[in-house]
Amino acid sequence: MDEKTAQNAMQIILHAGDARVHCMNALKAIENSSFEKAKEEIKLANGEIVKAHHIQTNAISAETQGEAGTYSVLFAHAQDTLMTIYSEINIAKRMIKIFEVYEARLAKLEKAEMEDKYE
Known part of the structure; x- marks a missing residue:
């Protein structure tokens, strides 16, 4: 593996790892x-x-434009890491929406319960 491929792989892993922390x-x-x-x-x-x-x-x-490319386990790992964390982010985005709806429904029910209690 050439140095550029190794550097690219490590940069992908670094940024994907930072994304995971935020996720x-x-x-x-x-x-x-x-x-x-x-x-x-x-x-x-x-x-x-x-x-x-x-x-x-x-x-x-x-690589598609003709630069020599060789298979790299490190680059494959970087791509795997990237796609895994990308999926985690998509799930977290959906969870935010789900729980916002859940919280709103709960608040509405609690409000209705309190109103019934004082009528």
Whole structure:
């Protein structure tokens, strides 16, 4: 494996790892019903995953344009890491929406219960 491929792989892993940290922070925020914080963390996660994806895309584009490319276990691992974390981010985004709806329904039920109690 050449040095450029190794550097690209490590940059992908670095950015994807940072994205995972933000994604996990978003999930912790969801646990605490801090949906705005969760959305901020997902935005940061997206920024990191986009950086990783650009590195991957540039590497693939270079190879399709004739630059010599060799198989690299490290680069394959980087791509796997990128796609796994990308999936985690998509699930976390959906969870934010699900729990926001859940919280709104709960608040509505609690409000109705309180109104019934005082009538």
